[in-house]
Amino acid sequence: MRSMTCRMSELLPAYAAGSLADADRDRVRAHLADCARCPADLAAWQAIAAAVSPAHQRAPEPAQLVRAVLTRSALDAGPTDFEPGPRPFRQPWYLAALVLAEARLIRLAVPVASALVMALGVAVVLIPGATGGAGSAVYPGTVAGDLLALIAPIVAAAGVAGAYRSRRDPAAELVAATPTSGRLLLLVRLTLVLGYDLVLAVAASAVLAATAAGTAAGLNALIGAWLGPMALLSSLSLLVAVRFGPDIALGTAVGVWALRILAGGVFAGDGWPARLVVQAWSTNVAVLAVSVAFAIAAVIAAGRSGPFAGEPNNGWRATHPM
Amino acid sequence: MARTEPGSDAALLRSVAAGDATSLARLYQRHAAPLFGYLYRLAGDRMIAEEILQDTMVAVWRSAAAFEGRSKVSTWLFGIARRQAHNRLRGRAFPVTIADLPDRPDQAAGPEELAIAASGGTPVAAAIDRLPDHHRDVVALVFVAGLPLADVAEVLSIPVGTVKSRLHHARAALAAALVAEGVCE
Numbered sequence: 001m002r003s004m005t006c007r008m009s010e011l012l013p014a015y016a017a018g019s020l021a022d023a024d025r026d027r028v029r030a031h032l033a034d035c036a037r038c039p040a041d042l043a044a045w046q047a048i049a050a051a052v053s054p055a056h057q058r059a060p061e062p063a064q065l066v067r068a069v070l071t072r073s074a075l076d077a078g079p080t081d082f083e084p085g086p087r088p089f090r091q092p093w094y095l096a097a098l099v100l101a102e103a104r105l106i107r108l109a110v111p112v113a114s115a116l117v118m119a120l121g122v123a124v125v126l127i128p129g130a131t132g133g134a135g136s137a138v139y140p141g142t143v144a145g146d147l148l149a150l151i152a153p154i155v156a157a158a159g160v161a162g163a164y165r166s167r168r169d170p171a172a173e174l175v176a177a178t179p180t181s182g183r184l185l186l187l188v189r190l191t192l193v194l195g196y197d198l199v200l201a202v203a204a205s206a207v208l209a210a211t212a213a214g215t216a217a218g219l220n221a222l223i224g225a226w227l228g229p230m231a232l233l234s235s236l237s238l239l240v241a242v243r244f245g246p247d248i249a250l251g252t253a254v255g256v257w258a259l260r261i262l263a264g265g266v267f268a269g270d271g272w273p274a275r276l277v278v279q280a281w282s283t284n285v286a287v288l289a290v291s292v293a294f295a296i297a298a299v300i301a302a303g304r305s306g307p308f309a310g311e312p313n314n315g316w317r318a319t320h321p322m
Numbered sequence: 323m324a325r326t327e328p329g330s331d332a333a334l335l336r337s338v339a340a341g342d343a344t345s346l347a348r349l350y351q352r353h354a355a356p357l358f359g360y361l362y363r364l365a366g367d368r369m370i371a372e373e374i375l376q377d378t379m380v381a382v383w384r385s386a387a388a389f390e391g392r393s394k395v396s397t398w399l400f401g402i403a404r405r406q407a408h409n410r411l412r413g414r415a416f417p418v419t420i421a422d423l424p425d426r427p428d429q430a431a432g433p434e435e436l437a438i439a440a441s442g443g444t445p446v447a448a449a450i451d452r453l454p455d456h457h458r459d460v461v462a463l464v465f466v467a468g469l470p471l472a473d474v475a476e477v478l479s480i481p482v483g484t485v486k487s488r489l490h491h492a493r494a495a496l497a498a499a500l501v502a503e504g505v506c507e
Contacts, residue, residue, distance in 0.1 A: 013489050019470045044493060049465040051446035052363055059358035060372055062347040069379045070343055 006031075009041050016045035095188075102188045110162060111196055114155045118200045121151040122207055144208040145225035148201065152226035154257050156197040157237040160190065161249035186242075186302045190295075194234060201226055228283030228291075233257060235294035242298045331395035339386035346383055353399055360400065360467040364407045364459070366451065377406040397473045400463065404477060449499040450492075457492040460485055 008031045014020045015028045032038055125144045205222040233253055241249035263277040280287065327333060331352065337345035350357075357378070362371040381402050389398055450461060456478075463474040464485075475482040 010486065013464055013486075014471055017465045017468050019464070019468045021470075044497070047446055048450070048461065048493065048496065051444050052450055052461055052465045054359045054362045054466070057359065057362050057368060057371075059354035060375065062351045062354065065350060065376065065379060066343055066347045068376055069346070069383055072376065072380050073383055 006035060006038065008035065009038055012038065012042050013045050016042060016049045098184070098188050099192065102185065103192055106189070106192060110159055110193070114159055114197060114200060117151060117155050118204050121147050122204050125208055126211060145222055148205060148208070148222060149225040149229055150261065152197070152201040152204070153229040153233040154253065155200070156194060156230045157233040157253035157257070158250055159193040159197055160234045161237045161241045161246045161253060162193075183299055183302050186299060190238065197230070197234075201230065224283045226283075228287040229260070229281045231291035232281065232287050232294075235291040235298065239294045239298040239301070242302045332389075332391060335382075335386050335389050335395055338383065339389070346379065349382070349395075350379060353396060356467045356469075357399065357403055360462050361403055361407055363462040363466045364404075365411060370410070374403070374407045374410050377410065378403040381406060393476055394473065396469065397476050400467055400469060400473075400477045404459070404463075445500060446496060449496045452499070453492055453495060457488050457495070460488040461492050464489060 008028060011020060011024055011028050015025060020028065032042065125147050202223065205219055205226075209219040209222055233256065236256065237249045237253040240252045260277060260281045263274055331349065334345045334349040334352075338349060358371060358375055361374045361378070362368065365371040365374060378399075382399065385402075389395070393401075450458060453461065459478065460474060463469050463477060464471065467474075469477065471482055471485050475485045478485070
């Protein structure tokens with residue numbers, strides 16, 4: 001009968017569990033002797049206590065457990081302690097480290113060759129008579145602009161073609177295995193290569209503008225001669241490199257650029273195709289916009305090409321399906 | 323708690339916070355049996371219980387400095403153990419818990435016998451394994467961990483009255499289960 005339950009029965013579970021303080025335990029013990037109901041109640045609690053006690057299970061040895069705890073604590077101290085919350089200074093440092101690491105991966109031959117070709121171009125303009133006597137003395141400004149427009153775009157396009165992981169890259173396999181996304185690496189490398197080529201071309205323009213050869217044209221006109229074509233050819237080269245690989249990209253860039261030169265020189269005419277070609281290879285808003293669109297498309301494609309994200313779709317891979 | 327007696331749980335924990343592994347071993351040794359028994363009861367498997375025990379002691383080792391002395395060390399310890407058990411057992415399929423045992427129709431003996439064998443051989447133990455989680459937790463903390471009811475209330479963050487009512491609820495459910503199985507009467 002629950003209604004007859006006495007106040008002592010409150011203490012019976014703890015009594016059965018052995019967790020009562022001494023004074024209470026003695027009170028319960030005394031009470032059990034004269035209560036009609038409590039002993040049966042206690043027996044039920046004791047049955048439960050006996051049933052749940054894992055008597056045959058010995059706890060692990062302290063020495064062994066502490067050794068395991070210390071090992072584990074040493075092994076995974078970092079992640080569990082620092083995982084929650086943003087890492088405030090990670091981004092700038094991380095990017096700087098990434099740029100440095102990528103800069104070390106670019107083969108020395110690429111920047112050296114670019115600089116040599118550019119220097120050669122400047123030299124050709126500056127050395128009297130080197131341009132066949134037709135230009136340098138009479139129209140120095142035009143020759144300087146034409147030469148820069150001829151050299152700067154193809155130098156940049158060649159550099160960009162090689163910027164997307166080529167099989168000649170000694171670190172390609174390592175890079176492909178890092179958790180950093182292929183897109184981010186591509187962007188970093190592009191920034192490095194294009195930035196370097198831009199600096200080269202601007203420096204060449206400045207040298208020419210400062211000397212007699214460029215006085216007729218001025219620095220802005222010289223930069224305008226190559227900026228648009230450089231952007232268009234590089235972005236086209238990048239898009240092809242991402243989709244078909246660096247070799248095809250380089251070939252495409254050279255081929256397209258040859259067509260442009262031929263259209264401007266050998267096949268020069270007043271027909272609309274020639275005018276269109278010249279328009280397409282000059283510095284204006286439309287050309288720059290198309291270049292930006294090409295570049296964005298290339299970066300997007302770099303992230304989703306094939307099941308091994310970030311790798312060229314065809315041929316050689318750094319990761320192999322088993 | 324401004325001062326702690328030398329050799330007390332709180333003093334040991336302070337040494338643990340200072341990086342003393344021997345104190346961690348001594349602290350564990352004091353509570354090993356109830357602590358492991360409690361985790362074994364929750365996990366129902368020795369290997370898993372040992373893993374949770376390790377999780378618990380790793381957490382103690384790392385956060386000993388965070389102990390503020392507002393509760394007993396044992397309460398704090400079981401609170402951590404319970405949380406670690408919860409983390410590790412969360413995704414696991416528990417044995418079917420039946421909230422309203424008295425209404426349960428009689429079942430064939432096959433699975434019952436298996437459950438009884440799995441839980442240490444007694445029908446009472448098998449019935450306890452089928453209790454809802456929050457009831458089983460109270461039973462384990464009271465009878466296996468051997469914590470006073472007030473400490474159980476603190477570990478579970480519930481009033482003492484609720485601890486008592488859950489205990490009686492668990493007992494009633496057990497009795498009903500045993501009657502249904504024809505073990506008693």
